[in-house]
Amino acid sequence: MxxxxxxxxxxxxxxxxxxxxxxxxxxxxxxxxxxxxxxxxxxxxxxxxxxxxxxxxxxxxxxxxxxxxxxxxxxxxxxxxxxxxxxxxxxxxxxxxxxxxxxxxxxxxxxxxxHATTDAAEAGRRIHTLFQQQPPTLKTLAQVPPILAAAGLVVGRPHPHGEDRTHLHRPDRILAPETAARRIHKIHHGRAADQDLLDRVIEVVDHTAFDLNAD
Incomplete structure (x- = not known):
């Protein structure tokens, strides 16, 4: 044995x-x-x-x-x-x-x-509400991965100080909550430093509208 x-x-x-x-x-x-x-x-x-x-x-x-x-x-x-x-x-x-x-x-x-207990659309709404109710700080950012994980969008950042590719997922239009959640999920894989990551997430939150369907 x-x-x-x-x-x-x-x-x-x-x-x-x-x-x-x-x-x-x-x-x-x-x-x-x-x-x-x-x-x-x-x-x-x-x-x-x-x-x-x-x-x-x-x-x-x-x-x-x-x-x-x-x-x-x-x-x-x-x-x-x-x-x-x-x-x-x-x-x-x-x-x-x-x-x-x-x-x-x-x-x-x-x-x-x-184990997903919600969907991406609900995750997008929760993240938007989170940033509306709390100051946009790194402490607030730390609450985002559990929200994504509840929708089955698991964050992976094995090398958080590696190459920053988050610019590839910056919003260029108004986003539905589901699309916003998936964009934020991809941003977390972009290996930006924490403050840059926070800035990218804030951009997506500011471009989220609840009355849109996923695109």
Missing amino acids: SVQIHDDDAQGGHSWTPARVTIDEDPNQLGPYDAEISYHRWMGDLVIPRFTDDVVQQLAKDTTDWEARVFWHDGYAEVRFEDGGPNGEPWTELCLPDADDRFQIGGRSWVWQA
Whole structure:
């Protein structure tokens, strides 16, 4: 049996945003669960979540019939592949807490996806309302990724100080809320510095009109 120790602190460079995640791949279905998801991705649109110990304990209850079972111990989690892990043999992964006491379960091996509870149009309206009700600051900007994630628009900025391509998504006309949300989602992938990112989002918000259909 092989054993892998999953030390989340060894995988630096993560930024996390609140979201709900699920696995919906018949016959394997789990969640949704409260989580935080990394700006990093794997295999396209699959997310890397981390969980509180309460959620991990719920995962332990929900995976009793899974080929990959979660076990909760005092202070750490264990994932066992009794019938063969990635190499076809019994395999155990020990998941240690990170600096925030969160645990990655299946972060780069399970098909976790963001669980959408709304749509892009509603996300666009919520972002517009947010910037109408609060000063346009970086603190306000930090509330945008969870709104997008609730619509299944997961933000990914693995290199926030890389090449700034956000100018490609600047509005040149009035936008419907759905289009505005998708534009803001793309802007977050543009790797602008935070203040520039805020300025781009404000531009989109200022060009949003509620009485338009998506274009």
